[in-house]
Amino acid sequence: MAQYVLKRLLGAIPTLLFVVVLSFLLVHAAPGGPFDEERVLPDAVAANIEAYYHLDESLPKQFVRYLSGVLQGDFGPSYRYRDHTVSELIADAFPLSIRLGVMAIIVGVVIGVGLGTLAALKQNTVTDRVAMGFAMSGISIPIFVIAPLLVLFLAVKLNWLPAGWSGSSGVSRMLLPVIALALPQIAYISRLTRASMIDVLGSGFIRTARAQGLGTYAVVRYHAMKPAMLPVLSYMGPAIASVLTGSVVVEQIFGIPGLGQFFVTGALNRDYTLVLGIVIFYAALIVLLNLIVDILYGVIDPRVRYR
Amino acid sequence: MSAVLRLYRRIRRNRAVNVSGGILAAIAVLAVLLPLVSQNNYLETDFGRILEAPGLADMHWFGTDDLGRDLFVRTMMGIRVTLLVAIVASIVSLVIGVLYGAFAGYVGGRVDAVMMRFVDALYAMPFIFFVILLMVVFERNFLLIFVAIGAINWLDMARIVRGQTLSLREREFVEAARLNGVSTARIILRHIAPNLMGVVIVYVTLTIPQAILVESFLSFLGLGIQEPQTSLGALVNAGVNQMESAPWMLLIPGGLLALILMCFNFLGDGLRDLFDARQNR
């Protein structure tokens, strides 16, 4: 087991390296420099700036410098927020994003699994149809449509909840962003759960458990839940990626100073170092979380053999 | 040929598939034809009539935007762009995915293991962020959007096709053909491909809404389609900025986007049920 974990950890290194190389090359293959659009600088100043960002060095040299920085958690200075390093910006903004993300995933899993299980047990009844109709809407209405609608109705029209981030505080301002982020997850997870639960409930060992007179609750709780949750577990990797993506939009719409907001602003401002840093940071996060999911999968499914 | 015909007959009998397919076809046709009927075009601004609510006057059926442009024609243009991007991107992912997956699955062994390891590695990556990076670096390029979305979506297709090919390859009827010395090309053409068709159709249908989502997501962030060109995502973005004064600017393109996505999802679900039922028999 420990050996397996170690092996998987080592296996993630090439992936991460690939991410760094690819994104680094992408950025440096850019036609024109990051400062092209600014007012014309005197040559001396331009040279100074280039030297400051090491843009005058050769590409391999820049890469080695960048990589060794990244390994020490240093993503270099930001092109736009001149007084901050990228690492500082990430450290500032990320806690907020991760808090929103984790809450959205928890809400998504709890409600999604509950709804999906209910629909599976009441297959082809009104309950099932309503739940799945809701889920279908959830996967079909993009988050950047849902989020503004939530603001429009719950905040602007009904005035129940604050519309923006600044100017309010506490749980209430988290509520709408978390709902917006969680809705697609609820939808997706409930569909996933329903499908896998129906699958499991149709299997031979569930018939055995029912033949043993265990009753619906015990059959689901002790026999069906674990196998039915395996697809949900493997979805956790993509779920995290999807919530991070969603947070880009949600932070934009609610004006939340999280990492997603920085990412979009950085992208629109051509703040290469910031965007590069965030991409690498997110990639590392997702690769590691995927790894954890894989390992958990092995713990839950006794048939997985570690090699 | 007969296999295609049988497939068609079965599809005709499924209601979810028929209804959602019908709506999609209608939307596509209208989006192409209706702008020709309208007296307005998508570029013309009229600062005298900004943010006008939907109505019949001057054929501003969906109202006007903050520059006084006709929203009906713009929305139809947006649908065209959205559908076009999604379909082209799906074809890109279809071609790459099917070729990659079928090759890995049919060759099998080490080659397969290496090829699939590569796919797994790519799976673990936050692709959308790469795409954004790409967009930032290489200006907002239409072609790039196709390639980027296609490059994300081929992974699923490759995995599924590979799995199917792998199991088909081991099936006895393929073995029987191989034993008789039927050529590899013929085995792939007669025995593998027709049996792959089902999953491929289903997954292409499910890939299209994903591509639509990515495109509109990028456009929403201002990183996709650029003004004065437009897409549903870009229209939603414009709508969000005006949603308190002109909610129709958000509701109409947002609703249409959701409708299109929902139809594709229903279509995919319906087709999958059809093929699953067939496999279970």
Place this chain on the structure above:
Amino acid sequence: MSLLNICQLGIRYGDVVAVDDLSFAIDSGESVGLVGESGSGKTQTALAILGLLPATAEISGSIKFAGEEFVGADDRAFDKLRATRVSIVFQDPTQALNPYLRIGEQLRRILIAHNIAAGAEADARVIETLESVGLPDPKRQSGAYPHQLSGGMRQRAMIASALITSPDLLIADEPTTALDVTVQAQILELLDTIRKDTALLLITHDLGVVAGHCDRMLVLENGGLVESGATRQVFGTPKCAHTVSLLEAAPRLKQSIAPQPVSGKALLRVDGASVSYREPGYGRLHAVKSVDLALRKGETVAIVGESGSGKSSLVRALLGLVAAESGAVSFLGETLPRDARSRRQQIRRELQLIFQDPAGSLNPQMRVSDIVVEPLSVHEPSLDRRACRERVIRILEQVDLGAEFLQRYPHELSGGQAQRVAIARALIVEPKVLICDEAVAALDGTVREQILKLLQDIQGRTGLSILFISHDLGVVSSISHRVLVMYLGRLVECADGQTVFGSPKHPYTRALIDAVPVPDPEAGIAHTSLSGEVPSILSPPTGCAFHPRCAYAESRCTTELPAPTAIGATTVCCHRATEIDLQA
């Protein structure tokens, strides 16, 4: 009053009638056999008793248990009946046990659900029950997951779960069908000894099983009861034609009709073939170890052995589908390349293969005519369409299929028809050798007999040579000129059919013969001499691989590999073949 009383039971799914007007009763302690071919409604009846039918089933009539009516009862009522009063053992323990739950936990849940025991008391009872069904080291095994147990042990665990509550009635639905032949007998014996005064409803397609284990029997055909009575009486004087045909199709060692051996030069030879696969994490898995084989013109040679004995690997090496590690395959004196791809078309044409799963061996997207013609279009590309069509019609006729089948798709065929199409596809190019890999294992008794007869007919007409692979001695006995017995990759005995069945020389062969249930109530139960199950091929026992299960084993058996020895007409690999007497 009877324990179980079923009256005019009907089960239907829309237009499909699964069970029709079925009435029978079971008394306390009695053992009743329910016999019929697949699809005759046996399982549906069992599920109806326990209220486990799918929601789409429409059920009518009456099922009374101890006087209480259960047709139309709700799940709550059934939950009180299930396990405590009526238990069931399903066919395939691999699917019937929860792969995600430890064995002990699955049993403990039953005790808790019915408030029978909890905590340490439940644990003790679980272990006690597992011990009683013959699970070695029950304390440890109760912590095992199903996939960590062998097939036989899994079915024992399943039986333990059915009996842990001491029910009044045990339903066993084909409890041995998914198991190896030598294990089947063990499980049936266990059912007999352990159930004590629990009544037994034994569902099976195998009349031999009923003959040895049931007091009374019921025969089902298409959902209806066609015959019932005391087992002896039904076997002695069957009243219904369907019962008669079932009895005729029952596998038995038909020694008297085993054909005479064929002489002449070998058409196909295998010399010292070995096959091994790379097994990640283990190194190499040796599936076949230096096997010799000769097949003459017009001869049928059977290869018999349990799962893992290497039968299919041998066939695959012979056909060049896997490269043999060593050894040679020759056809008409010509040594063949190891890889099928380097073999001449003519050779491929002469060796044709039929698979176990009739449905899987036909491309679901092709019509029968296209399926059958494919080999012809490869081997005789010069034929025009009309000639091809004629050949297809002619060969379909030979397998007793009319021209109306030409346009059908595989899913429009029954199992027997699909297998006939597969045979037609193989024979259309007029091969000299036909290889049947478990070709009748998936078929019902009567259909199986038809296919075997068809093969014999064709052989009589054309002088076809047949290599017939089977795990079931009963099936091969009537058609094989020669029989080879394999165990863990090696040949252990080889002789003509009559000699093998009449005077086996290897203890394993003897055990296989004993394991065939005799469809005759007078014969009594065949007690198998064989304990245990086939060991893992990944770590075969040293010396004679059979020694852990052999009643005659002595010390050298554990270290020395027995060499092939000729005793009369038999070649046998056993140190003690000359000393021991295996006559029954």
